Amino acid sequence: MGLDALPRLTDLLRRQPIEVHKLVAEVVRRKNVANVLKELRKVLRGLDEVALDVLSGLLVGRHVMVVGPVGLGKTTLVETIAEIINLADPPYVEVACHSHMTASELTGDIDIAVALQSGLDHPLAYIPGPLVLAHGKFLVMDEINRLNPYSQAALLQALQEHYVFIRGFRVRTDFLLLATSNPSEYSGVYELSEALADRMKVVEITYPDREVLKAIIVWKTEQAVEHLGVSVPEPMADILATYAGLLSKDGNVEVGPSIRSMTYSLSSAIARAWLQGREPTVYDLKRETVSNLAGVIRGDFQSDSAKTEYLARKFDEAVVLHRRQQRF
Amino acid sequence: MIELISEILARVRSFLSENPHVIFPGSVRSYLAAASDIVSRIAIAGKEDPVSIIVRIGVQNLYNSVKVDDERMKREILEEAFLRALELKPKRSEAEEQNRKGRSSLLFPQGHVAEPYDEDYVSRVIQSHASSVGYASFTNLANIVNSFVDPFSNIRDKVRVLKSLEAQLARLGLLEVDDYSESLKHLRAKRFVRSLHPADDSIRISDFSYPQNYPTLIKSLRSYKPGDPTSRVDLFKSSMNITRKNLTGKPVSDADITVVEYSQTSSADIVLCLDVSGSMREVSGGSSKLTVAKRSLYRFVEYLYATGDRLGLVLFNFRADVLWGLHDTRKFREHMLYLASRIFAGGGTNIASSLKVSGETFRRSRSQSKQLVLITDGRTMNSREAIEEARKLRQQGVRVSTIGVGSDCDKSLLKEIAKIGGGVSVHINSMADLDRALRHTRLSLLGS
Numbered sequence: 142m143g144l145d146a147l148p149r150l151t152d153l154l155r156r157q158p159i160e161v162h163k164l165v166a167e168v169v170r171r172k173n174v175a176n177v178l179k180e181l182r183k184v185l186r187g188l189d190e191v192a193l194d195v196l197s198g199l200l201v202g203r204h205v206m207v208v209g210p211v212g213l214g215k216t217t218l219v220e221t222i223a224e225i226i227n228l229a230d231p232p233y234v235e236v237a238c239h240s241h242m243t244a245s246e247l248t249g250d251i252d253i254a255v256a257l258q259s260g261l262d263h264p265l266a267y268i269p270g271p272l273v274l275a276h277g278k279f280l281v282m283d284e285i286n287r288l289n290p291y292s293q294a295a296l297l298q299a300l301q302e303h304y305v306f307i308r309g310f311r312v313r314t315d316f317l318l319l320a321t322s323n324p325s326e327y328s329g330v331y332e333l334s335e336a337l338a339d340r341m342k343v344v345e346i347t348y349p350d351r352e353v354l355k356a357i358i359v360w361k362t363e364q365a366v367e368h369l370g371v372s373v374p375e376p377m378a379d380i381l382a383t384y385a386g387l388l389s390k391d392g393n394v395e396v397g398p399s400i401r402s403m404t405y406s407l408s409s410a411i412a413r414a415w416l417q418g419r420e421p422t423v424y425d426l427k428r429e430t431v432s433n434l435a436g437v438i439r440g441d442f443q444s445d446s447a448k449t450e451y452l453a454r455k456f457d458e459a460v461v462l463h464r465r466q467q468r469f
Numbered sequence: 470m471i472e473l474i475s476e477i478l479a480r481v482r483s484f485l486s487e488n489p490h491v492i493f494p495g496s497v498r499s500y501l502a503a504a505s506d507i508v509s510r511i512a513i514a515g516k517e518d519p520v521s522i523i524v525r526i527g528v529q530n531l532y533n534s535v536k537v538d539d540e541r542m543k544r545e546i547l548e549e550a551f552l553r554a555l556e557l558k559p560k561r562s563e564a565e566e567q568n569r570k571g572r573s574s575l576l577f578p579q580g581h582v583a584e585p586y587d588e589d590y591v592s593r594v595i596q597s598h599a600s601s602v603g604y605a606s607f608t609n610l611a612n613i614v615n616s617f618v619d620p621f622s623n624i625r626d627k628v629r630v631l632k633s634l635e636a637q638l639a640r641l642g643l644l645e646v647d648d649y650s651e652s653l654k655h656l657r658a659k660r661f662v663r664s665l666h667p668a669d670d671s672i673r674i675s676d677f678s679y680p681q682n683y684p685t686l687i688k689s690l691r692s693y694k695p696g697d698p699t700s701r702v703d704l705f706k707s708s709m710n711i712t713r714k715n716l717t718g719k720p721v722s723d724a725d726i727t728v729v730e731y732s733q734t735s736s737a738d739i740v741l742c743l744d745v746s747g748s749m750r751e752v753s754g755g756s757s758k759l760t761v762a763k764r765s766l767y768r769f770v771e772y773l774y775a776t777g778d779r780l781g782l783v784l785f786n787f788r789a790d791v792l793w794g795l796h797d798t799r800k801f802r803e804h805m806l807y808l809a810s811r812i813f814a815g816g817g818t819n820i821a822s823s824l825k826v827s828g829e830t831f832r833r834s835r836s837q838s839k840q841l842v843l844i845t846d847g848r849t850m851n852s853r854e855a856i857e858e859a860r861k862l863r864q865q866g867v868r869v870s871t872i873g874v875g876s877d878c879d880k881s882l883l884k885e886i887a888k889i890g891g892g893v894s895v896h897i898n899s900m901a902d903l904d905r906a907l908r909h910t911r912l913s914l915l916g917s
Binding site for chain 1: 496498499502505506508509510512513514515525526529530532533534847848877879
């Protein structure tokens with residue numbers, strides 16, 4: 142990236158306001174909602190309705206916060222939507238929020254050494270932050286519930302006044318915020334300030350149905366093992382889907398299984414069997430699932446071994462349930 | 470269309486402001502955003518039903534802005550407000566409101582069922598209960614019956630009301646009939662005597678009741694005095710004494726005949742709190758947990774017939790309600806069996822409100838020994854309040870025992886409640902052991 146690509150302070154100060162939601166509306170009108178959903182289905186399945194809820198918020202200029210348990214596709218969803226709408230290149234600016242983020246990390250800062258040497262207008266004098274870079278695009282903030290109050294204030298100012306202050310200079314910034322967050326039961330460190338929360342609409346992603354979950358597992362696992370030349374046995378995906386259903390409704394378990402961990406369990410079971418030159422069995426699946434999920438699942442367990450035992454027991458229940466349903 | 474949506478949102482706001490649980494009904498910004506979002510969503514939707522769009526998108530936009538006292542109820546409160554605004558959920562009639570508060574009104578004086586019920590009113594009330602299907606705030610049988618009659622009225626009135634409503638409720642799927650005479654036929658063939666301590670570990674008991682109340686019936690063994698009833702003679706001990714005297718050649722006297730004195734077991738007032746939440750609909754071993762529980766309940770009623778206790782039943786899922794207050798088991802056995810056989814399950818679990826309602830039931834009791842038995846298989850949303858209620862019940866002189874079923878129940882909470890309530894905490898693995906557990910809690914009352 143040459144020096145010309147970096148923004149100069151004078152350019153930033155001369156920015157014109159952009160109405161991002163109108164740009165989004167134009168894109169949607171041109172592309173058609175059906176095509177948008179078709180492109181979404183190449184990456185994610187079972188989230189059509191959620192995507193339309195997010196889209197409808199964006200069309201009227203509302204910032205969106207997607208809430209849901211771990212590993213269900215929140216971040217992938219907002220990234221994909223931003224890519225499909227493709228307002229600019231790159232289509233979105235992503236920030237992974239953490240509790241030690243400062244306001245200047247978000248807004249940007251002036252490098253004093255360069256400024257003293259070459260003046261404020263040198264491209265390297267000013268280091269833009271995500272809030273400034275996202276002008277006319279989407280800003281994706283991952284795990285927004287981890288922001289501390291200082292960075293929340295900087296974000297709020299950007300959302301409210303569409304201006305960011307950097308060492309006294311006012312820079313115009315217009316963007317649409319797409320945030321992801323975990324539900325309030327998980328400790329989010331800080332709570333979102335009321336004013337910030339008020340500006341966002343909450344779209345929830347919940348665990349998919351057994352059928353949808355099974356289809357997703359089969360599809361993702363196929364993507365993972367296609368280079369091995371093996372096919373995905375459907376009954377195993379069914380067992381996993383039943384298992385995930387049991388765990389997600391379990392009162393003992395606080396953090397349930399993610400789709401990612403399910404996919405990895407199945408694909409590593411298949412890979413293991415492939416290494417030994419045989420077909421994958423339920424025992425492989427059980428071993429891989431329990432080891433993959435031991436890290437993901439959180440709950441009220443006495444010890445790690447108690448947790449592993451519990452997971453193994455639940456797996457057996459899932460197999461029994463699966464076999465019982467097979468008969469009907 | 471924008472006019473219509475604004476009207477709906479204005480109504481939502483007024484309902485939220487009326488709701489006592491809502492601290493802040495939402496900012497103007499969020500309502501404006503909700504309105505435009507709903508319009509935009511309807512524009513890009515395909516064939517989706519606009520009513521569900523309005524509710525869903527409205528809740529999404531207002532979620533962060535509305536503040537309520539209990540965060541877990543926020544979604545339900547919002548959805549309820551929207552449904553009412555869309556006139557899909559009729560407001561409960563005034564008479565129902567008064568019945569819930571237990572006040573007597575001109576229409577429903579205490580214990581009296583107003584005869585001139587018009588069909589329209591009855592069906593509207595039942596419809597409003599049926600509209601809660603699918604929500605966590607699902608109704609239960611006690612709620613339905615208490616919409617027409619005072620909660621603490623005589624069990625005969627309740628039976629009469631339920632009999633008249635049976636047909637309508639069955640049509641709406643709000644009734645689950647179980648033939649109690651069949652299951653009772655089996656049990657009358659067997660005797661009741663079973664050991665207190667089962668050999669297997671299907672029941673786990675933690676006893677927090679006071680140590681001097683060890684269950685025993687025998688108070689003393691003494692020698693015969695003329696005038697003692699012959700039924701009280703302990704035949705075994707007397708025969709051993711006489712045989713010994715005969716073998717050693719000594720003469721037999723009055724002192725060899727031993728008489729057993731039993732402590733007078735005063736009749737207790739027992740209130741059962743039965744969990745009728747959705748988890749009870751699960752099938753285990755051929756029939757649903759609720760059916761097994763109902764059968765254990767019939768057996769328990771029969772058992773109490775023998776001891777002459779008074780029994781009351783409180784059903785709880787989302788809203789707890791008294792199905793029947795404390796009534797003599799001997800006089801009203803048939804009525805109790807009939808009401809119990811019509812219980813159905815569904816909805817969320819709220820233990821604290823069941824304890825509160827049971828507290829009100831005990832206010833009408835003047836017995837020396839009062840016991841509350843809580844039967845649940847799941848977790849509750851308000852454990853802190855449940856413990857508070859248990860404490861209040863203990864102060865009233867009620868002993869609180871808990872029976873937890875299966876592995877999903879909150880064992881520590883139930884133990885805590887039993888500890889504070891000075892009762893027993895029983896944990897059983899399946900509903901089939903429920904009658905053993907119930908009998909154990911009854912026996913723990915002996916000597917108190």
